[in-house]
Amino acid sequence: MTENKEIIRVENLRREFIVGGEKVKALRGVSFTIYQGEFVTIMGTSGSGKSTLLNILGCLDTPTSGEYRLDGVSVQTMSKNQRAVIRNRKIGFVFQNYNLLPKTTAIENVELPLLYNSSVSSHERRERAVKALEAVGLHERLYHKSNQMSGGQQQRVAIARALVNEPVMILADEATGNLDTRTSFSILTLFQELYERGRTIIFVTHNPELALYSSRNIVLRDGKIVSDTLNLSPASAREAFEALPNDND
Amino acid sequence: MKFANLLKIALKALNNNKLRCFLTMLGIIIGVASVITMLAIGQGSKNSIKAQISEMGSNMIMIHPGNMQRGGVRQSADDMQTLEVSDYEAMKSLPGVAAISPSVNSGGQLVNGNNNYPSTIYGITPDYLDIRKLKVKDGTMFSDHDIQTAAKVCILGKTVVDNLFPGGEDPVGRVVRFGKIPLTVIGVLESKGTNSMGQDQDDVVLAPYTTVMKRILAIDYIQGIFASAVDESTTDETIDQMTALLRDRHKLKESDEDDFQIRSQQELSEMMNSTSDMMTVLLACIAGISLLVGGIGIMNIMYVSVTERTREIGLRMSIGARGIDILSQFLIEAVIISVTGGVIGILIGVLASWLVNVIANWPVYIQLYSVGLSFAVCTVTGVFFGWYPAQKASNLDPIEALRYE
Numbered sequence: 001m002t003e004n005k006e007i008i009r010v011e012n013l014r015r016e017f018i019v020g021g022e023k024v025k026a027l028r029g030v031s032f033t034i035y036q037g038e039f040v041t042i043m044g045t046s047g048s049g050k051s052t053l054l055n056i057l058g059c060l061d062t063p064t065s066g067e068y069r070l071d072g073v074s075v076q077t078m079s080k081n082q083r084a085v086i087r088n089r090k091i092g093f094v095f096q097n098y099n100l101l102p103k104t105t106a107i108e109n110v111e112l113p114l115l116y117n118s119s120v121s122s123h124e125r126r127e128r129a130v131k132a133l134e135a136v137g138l139h140e141r142l143y144h145k146s147n148q149m150s151g152g153q154q155q156r157v158a159i160a161r162a163l164v165n166e167p168v169m170i171l172a173d174e175a176t177g178n179l180d181t182r183t184s185f186s187i188l189t190l191f192q193e194l195y196e197r198g199r200t201i202i203f204v205t206h207n208p209e210l211a212l213y214s215s216r217n218i219v220l221r222d223g224k225i226v227s228d229t230l231n232l233s234p235a236s237a238r239e240a241f242e243a244l245p246n247d248n249d
Numbered sequence: 250m251k252f253a254n255l256l257k258i259a260l261k262a263l264n265n266n267k268l269r270c271f272l273t274m275l276g277i278i279i280g281v282a283s284v285i286t287m288l289a290i291g292q293g294s295k296n297s298i299k300a301q302i303s304e305m306g307s308n309m310i311m312i313h314p315g316n317m318q319r320g321g322v323r324q325s326a327d328d329m330q331t332l333e334v335s336d337y338e339a340m341k342s343l344p345g346v347a348a349i350s351p352s353v354n355s356g357g358q359l360v361n362g363n364n365n366y367p368s369t370i371y372g373i374t375p376d377y378l379d380i381r382k383l384k385v386k387d388g389t390m391f392s393d394h395d396i397q398t399a400a401k402v403c404i405l406g407k408t409v410v411d412n413l414f415p416g417g418e419d420p421v422g423r424v425v426r427f428g429k430i431p432l433t434v435i436g437v438l439e440s441k442g443t444n445s446m447g448q449d450q451d452d453v454v455l456a457p458y459t460t461v462m463k464r465i466l467a468i469d470y471i472q473g474i475f476a477s478a479v480d481e482s483t484t485d486e487t488i489d490q491m492t493a494l495l496r497d498r499h500k501l502k503e504s505d506e507d508d509f510q511i512r513s514q515q516e517l518s519e520m521m522n523s524t525s526d527m528m529t530v531l532l533a534c535i536a537g538i539s540l541l542v543g544g545i546g547i548m549n550i551m552y553v554s555v556t557e558r559t560r561e562i563g564l565r566m567s568i569g570a571r572g573i574d575i576l577s578q579f580l581i582e583a584v585i586i587s588v589t590g591g592v593i594g595i596l597i598g599v600l601a602s603w604l605v606n607v608i609a610n611w612p613v614y615i616q617l618y619s620v621g622l623s624f625a626v627c628t629v630t631g632v633f634f635g636w637y638p639a640q641k642a643s644n645l646d647p648i649e650a651l652r653y654e
Contacts, residue, residue: 055648058567060566060567060647060648061648080571080572081571081572081573084566084569084570084571084572084574085569085571087566087567087568087569088568088569088570089569093567093568095564095651099560099563099564099651101261101265101561101564102265103265104261104265108261112565112568113568113569115254115257115258116254116565116568116569116570116571116574117569118251118254122253161568165568165569
C-alpha cells in the first residue's frame with residue numbers, strides 16, 4: 001500500500017507533562033507513517049502513552065517536540081482555532097462513550113460537525129447526514145432520539161457523525177469498549193466495511209484481540225513503539241460475528 | 250461560522266432544558282414586569298395630577314396680599330388689606346391677561362327652609378368661570394350689572410345643592426339665606442368632583458364680589474385676585490407685568506419687599522410633579538433591583554449549565570467548534586433567555602398595569618420609553634451576565650472536558 005498518499009507522518013514525537021512538580025514523559029520519541037486506506041490499531045496498556053498519542057493525532061494536543069504532519073500539513077505550529085478547523089475538516093472522532101448530545105435525534109447529532117462549517121448549506125447538511133446514517137445502516141432511525149437507542153445504535157450514530165465531514169481519517173478511541181461482545185463485533189464489522197471502501201481508520205484500544213481484524217498493528221509501551229506489524233490477511237469480523245451463539249436462551 | 254447555525258445550536262440546547270430555561274427566565278420576567286408596572290403607576294399618577302391641575306386652570310395666576318409689616322410685626326394673610334378693587338381694575342388692561350377676577354370669600358351657614366349647610370361663599374366676577382374652568386349647568390351666570398348693583402344672587406355648587414335641596418327640586422329661582430342675607434339662586438355649577446388634594450370642588454357658592462364685600466363682609470379691600478394668562482408660555486411674563494404694576498401702584502421703594510404674593514398654577518404643578526417624579530424613581534429602583542436579581546439568576550444558571558455540559562462542550566470542540574463558537578453559543582443562549590423573558594415580562598407588565606387600573610382603580614400610563622428601556626436592559630443583562638460563564642466554557646481544554654464525569 002506504499003503507493004498510497006501519506007495521511008499521517010510523525011517523527012520523533014515527544015510529549016512531557018508536569019504533574020505535581022515532576023516531569024512525566026508520556027511519549028519518548030515515536031515515529032511512524034500512516035498511508036491512505038490503512039486500518040491501524042494502536043495498542044498498549046494504560047500508561048503506555050496511547051491516549052496522549054491519540055490526543056496529538058486528533059489535534060487536541062500538541063507535542064512537546066517532534067513533527068506531526070496531517071494530510072501534508074504541519075500541525076504543531078498551528079493555533080488553537082486553526083486546529084479546531086483541522087478537526088472539523090479532516091478528522092472524524094469516535095469515542096468509547098459515544099458522546100451523543102442528549103435528547104437529540106440521530107440526524108441532528110450527525111449534522112453537528114457540519115453546523116461548524118459555514119461552507120455547507122442547510123440543505124446539503126441534511127443530505128450528507130442522511131447519507132452518513134445510511135452508510136452505518138441506520139436509515140430507519142433518522143429521527144430517533146439518542147436516549148431511545150441501544151448502545152450499538154448510538155455508536156453507529158457516532159460513526160456516522162465521524163463520517164459526515166468526509167474526513168481523511170477516522171480516529172476511534174476504544175470504540176467498542178462499552179459494548180457487549182456481539183455488538184462489538186457488529187461495530188467492528190462496520191469499521192471493516194469502511195476500511196474496504198478505502199477509509200483510513202486509526203483504532204486506539206487496549207484489547208489485543210482486535211489486532212486480528214486490522215491491517216496494521218502498532219504496540220506502544222512506556223511511550224515507545226515496541227512493534228509495528230502489517231497484517232496482510234485481517235480476519236473477518238462478520239464471520240466472527242456470525243459464529244457467535246445467538247442470544248436466545 | 251454562520252450566525253444562523255449558532256442560533257440553531259443555541260435554540261436546540263435551550264429546547265433540551267425547557268424547565269430550567271423557564272425558571273431562569275422567571276427572574277427576568279418578574280423584573281421587567283415590575284419595572285413596567287411601577288413606571289406605569291408612577292406615570293399614571295403624574296398624568297392624573299397634571300390633568301387635575303389643568304382642570305383647575307393651567308394658566309391660572311393667584312395674587313394674595315402678603316409680607317406686610319406693621320412696625321416690625323409680620324401680619325397674617327387674613328389681616329392684610331393691601332389689595333384693592335382698583336388694583337384689580339388696573340390689571341384688567343395688562344396685555345398678557347386673558348381673564349381676571351377679584352376674590353373675597355367668607356364661610357357661613359346656608360339655609361333653605363329646614364335644611365342648612367356650612368359652605369364658603371366666593372365673591373367673584375363672571376371671568377372666574379373661565380379661570381377655574383367652571384360651567385353653569387342650569388340657569389345663568391350673574392351679569393356685570395349684578396356686580397354694579399351688588400345684587401343678591403348666587404350660583405350653587407352641586408354639593409351645596411344636594412344638601413340644601415335633598416328632595417331634588419330645582420334650586421334655580423329659589424331663595425336661600427347665607428347668614429342673614431337672602432340670595433336668589435340663579436344657576437347651578439356643573440360638577441367637578443374632588444381635586445388631587447382631596448378638596449370637594451363642588452362645595453362652593455359663587456356671588457358677585459360686590460355683594461360679598463358690601464353685604465356680607467362689609468370690607469373695602471379684596472382678599473385676592475385670580476387671573477389667567479393668555480397661554481402657558483407667557484405666564485411668567487404676565488406675572489412680571491403684574492408685579493411691576495402692583496409695586497408701582499403700592500408705591501414700593503426699590504428696597505421694599507413685595508406686599509403681595511403672586512403664584513401660578515405652573516409652580517404648583519411643578520411641585521406636584523417633583524413629588525410624583527420622586528415616587529416614580531423610587532418605584533423604578535425597587536423594580537430595577539429585581540431585574541438585577543434576575544440577571545444574577547441567569548449568570549448562576551448559565552454557570553451551572555457550563556459545568557453540567559462540560560462533556561458536551563468537549564465533544565463540540567473535538568468536532569471542530571472553536572473557542573469563539575462555544576462563547577457565542579452560550580452568549581446567545583443567555584441573550585435568548587433574557588430577551589424572551591423580557592418580552593414575556595413586558596406583556597405581563599402591561600397586563601398587570603391594566604389590572605391595577607381596572608381592579609384598584611389607580612391611574613396608569615405605560616410609556617413607550619419604559620418598554621424600550623426594560624427591553625434594552627434585558628439584552629444588556631443577558632450579555633453582561635452571560636459573558637463570564639460563556640468565557641469559562643470557551644476556555645475549557647477539550648481533552649479535560651471530554652474526560653469530565
